[in-house]
Amino acid sequence: MLINIDLQSNEPIYEQLKNQIMIQIARKDLKPGDGLPSVRRFAADLGINLHTVNKAYQQLKQEGFILIHRQKGVVVNPEGIPSVDGEYEEKLAQSLRPLIAESACRGMTEGEFTSFCRQLFKQLTDEGDEY
Amino acid sequence: MLINIDLQSNEPIYEQLKNQIMIQIARKDLKPGDGLPSVRRFAADLGINLHTVNKAYQQLKQEGFILIHRQKGVVVNPEGIPSVDGEYEEKLAQSLRPLIAESACRGMTEGEFTSFCRQLFKQLTDEGDEY
DNA sequence: CTAACTGTTATACTATTAATATAACAGTTA
DNA sequence: TAACTGTTATATTAATAGTATAACAGTTAG
Known part of the structure; x- marks a missing residue:
C-alpha cells in the first residue's frame, strides 16, 4: 500500500485516501479479495487519525468498492466493483x-x-x- | 442571464455561479465584451448575498474570465479567455x-x-x- | 448639485465540515 | 488472557460558506 497523503492540500485527507485506493484498484495493484490495513494500522502508518481512515472506508463500503467483515477485516469487493449505472x-x-x-x-x-x-x-x- | 441556483446542493453557491457563467461563455451565450449584472443586482435577482456574488466575480477575474472596471462595470474579457497553459x-x-x-x-x-x-x-x- | 448607483473593504455572526483526541463496547484470534 | 478488530459516542479545534450591516470612494443620470 504505497499511499501518499498531502496534509497541505486543500483536498480533504479522506478524499485523497478514497481516490488513491480507487486508483490502485483501477491499476489492478489492488484486486478483488485483496486485504486493506485495519483503520488503526493505516492511520498510524499515514500519521493521521483513525476516524479519517474510517470515513474513507465507510464511503468506499457504501459505494461497493470494499467489504468490511468483523472477521476478515477490510477487503476489496470480491464480487468486483458495481458497474456504471x-x-x-x-x-x-x-x-x-x-x-x-x-x-x-x-x-x-x-x-x-x-x-x-x-x-x-x-x-x-x-x-x-x-x- | 438565466442562472439557476440550487440552495440545497452541496456544491457551494459561488461555485455554481462560476460554473454557470463559464458554461454560458463556452456556449457563446456570453461573448467577449458582454456585460454582467452588478454584484447587488445579481444578488437580489438570485436571492443571495452580495458577498457570494462578489466571491465568484473575484475568482473569475483572477482567472481572466472577466474584467471589472470602476466605470464600465463587469464585462466578459474583451481580449478573450486566457488559453490553456x-x-x-x-x-x-x-x-x-x-x-x-x-x-x-x-x-x-x-x-x-x-x-x-x-x-x-x-x-x-x-x-x-x-x- | 444631488441622488442613486458602482466596486470594495471591514466586521461580525451562524452553520457546516474536516480532523483530531479519547474512551469505551463487543467480537475475534493467537 | 492479551492483543487485536470494527464501531460508536463525545468533545474540541480550525477552516470554509454564507449572511447581515455598514461604510468609503468613485461614477453617472436627472
Whole structure:
C-alpha cells in the first residue's frame, strides 16, 4: 500500500485516501479479495487519525468498492466493483461539465479534450510495473 | 442571464455561479465584451448575498474570465479567455484523475469514457438556440 | 448639485465540515 | 488472557460558506 497523503492540500485527507485506493484498484495493484490495513494500522502508518481512515472506508463500503467483515477485516469487493449505472453517469456528468466548460472557454477543442482524457486513462489503467 | 441556483446542493453557491457563467461563455451565450449584472443586482435577482456574488466575480477575474472596471462595470474579457497553459493542464489532470479512476473501476473502457466526454462537450458548446 | 448607483473593504455572526483526541463496547484470534 | 478488530459516542479545534450591516470612494443620470 504505497499511499501518499498531502496534509497541505486543500483536498480533504479522506478524499485523497478514497481516490488513491480507487486508483490502485483501477491499476489492478489492488484486486478483488485483496486485504486493506485495519483503520488503526493505516492511520498510524499515514500519521493521521483513525476516524479519517474510517470515513474513507465507510464511503468506499457504501459505494461497493470494499467489504468490511468483523472477521476478515477490510477487503476489496470480491464480487468486483458495481458497474456504471444511470445514477453514476449523472454524477459523473455533473462533475465533468464544469471541467469541460472551462477547457472549452480556454480554447480546447473537443478532440484535444478527449485526447487529454485518453492519455490520462491510459496512464491510470496501465498495469503498473514501470519504474 | 438565466442562472439557476440550487440552495440545497452541496456544491457551494459561488461555485455554481462560476460554473454557470463559464458554461454560458463556452456556449457563446456570453461573448467577449458582454456585460454582467452588478454584484447587488445579481444578488437580489438570485436571492443571495452580495458577498457570494462578489466571491465568484473575484475568482473569475483572477482567472481572466472577466474584467471589472470602476466605470464600465463587469464585462466578459474583451481580449478573450486566457488559453490553456501548463498550469491549467496540471490542474485539469488532477481533477480528472479521480473521475477516470472511478469510471475505470466500474468497468468503463477508455473508448466509453472518451465518448461520454465527447457527448458532453458537444452539448456544452452547441451554440444554444434549441428549446 | 444631488441622488442613486458602482466596486470594495471591514466586521461580525451562524452553520457546516474536516480532523483530531479519547474512551469505551463487543467480537475475534493467537 | 492479551492483543487485536470494527464501531460508536463525545468533545474540541480550525477552516470554509454564507449572511447581515455598514461604510468609503468613485461614477453617472436627472
